[in-house]
Amino acid sequence: MKAAVLYGDNDIRYEDWEMPQAEPGEVLVKVKESGLCGSDIPRTIHGGAHFYPIVLGHEFSGEIVETGEGVTERKRGDRIACVPLIPNRNDPQSQKGNYSLSKGYKFIGSRIQGGWAEYVAMPWENTVVLPENVSYTEGAFFEPITVALHALNIMNFQGGRDVAITGMGTIGLLTLQCARAMGARKIAVFDIDRERLETAREYGADLCLNTLEEGFKEKAMAFTGGVGYEVCLETGGVPVTEILCLDLAAPKGTVMFIGTPHKPVTLQPNEFEFINRKELHVTGSWMNYSAPFPGWEWEMAVYLFDKNLVKTEKLIDRKIPLSRASEAVNDLTVPGAVKGKILFECEK
Ligand SMILES: [Zn+2]
Incomplete structure (x- = not known):
């Protein structure tokens, strides 16, 4: 498969990358649209990635194309939004439902390989099913909107x-x-x-x-x-x-x-x-999770998009094929060149 791989500051290469497999409890997702988050800016241009080479991308939507052993709650063809945090369930904060505050978690697209790729394998619990009339573009906004909803939730x-x-x-x-x-x-x-x-x-x-x-x-x-x-x-x-x-x-x-x-x-x-x-x-407020995982924030995101209570059109700076990721990242270094969310179309 292809992925946009970060090798260092402002060094993103669209290249062949190992195809992930759905392990037991996991689903294999064909990524549709994948966002570039403000938190990716330090990772891509200021040496802030956890390791190199890495595939970033934690705000994405896609379609489940394969389910691993033991997965009954999701099926092939489900349209989903990614929930990037994989909690460390043994952490005391996780056990209290404060997943955002836990230590030792994994995070799709910053601590493990993410969604600036054609495919990602992830635990089924890290997917939220999109209703029919919620688009893949809206699905790519689930991660950022739940940040807003988490703040409103905990206050x-x-x-x-x-x-x-x-x-x-x-x-x-x-x-x-x-x-x-x-x-x-x-x-x-x-x-x-x-x-x-x-x-x-x-x-x-x-x-x-x-x-x-x-x-x-x-x-x-x-x-x-x-x-x-x-x-x-x-x-x-x-x-x-x-x-x-x-x-x-x-x-x-x-x-x-x-x-x-x-x-x-x-x-x-x-x-x-x-x-x-x-x-x-x-x-x-920190991140976007509550109990039961991933939390009310994600259910509310489904509701808001399903009822057309949230618009995203003017939040989008551009939508471009993933193969052009390096050009978008390069623009991040030019003041004023990026106004809003960059979305990568991962099938192109
Ligand atoms: Zn984000």
Whole structure:
């Protein structure tokens, strides 16, 4: 079979690769569409891969073409989305159902070979069956959307609250749509990119603010009658938006950090004091799993796509054959060249 194999920084080669076999308890998946995640950027261009050569890709959909010994819960022809975490079931956190927090897990597409390939073999538990009217493209978004849903799950998100979301990248735009579908009252979103903000408006945001424009914070507060937002969801992973969330939160509000941080953050005393003075709940979220594995997040993703409550069209930068993976990875090194999700078509 063919795969896009990473040999080093910005060195991806589309070449022949060993065909995987479905071991007992596993299924062999013919990959249809496979995404390039923000978390793949350090792996592909900043020396961040666990080993080389490696086939990345943990956000993908496909069709089961073979089942290994003992597999009764899946069958040939099932259309699936990949669930990339293979928990270490002996870890105490796994036993409590906190799979994302466990140690010693395997991860398809970063710790073991992944889905930038024509075929992947994986445990059947690592597949979620797609309903008929959920496309393979939507299936490739199950991994990122469950990141948003996990945050909402562990904070016991309730509808009827005003919500602020910072960062309108893939995760931000998915978080927005999940919060909308789950009954958020007013949603204000924040970014520096005008196009992304327009997409956010189309995808359900009530107020879209550019943080480069003067007076945005006053507008945001006025939108809630000066009270602030009961729920602030941070997906940008940059100091400006991290601090902004503490500022925008209503008294007793919850600030949820989803975005992976990339830079040091310095809080001035008055900024830190937001936490004290407003008695904020400041919390974080990691990955996308809960008990029973893989969790409510994945069931909810099925529901949201099945009911057409989430759109992905404008989240996609381009869809290209896997054979052109190196060109996409090369673009990651050019500022502004990639705006949104790159999807690889793995049959071409
Ligand atoms: Zn991802």
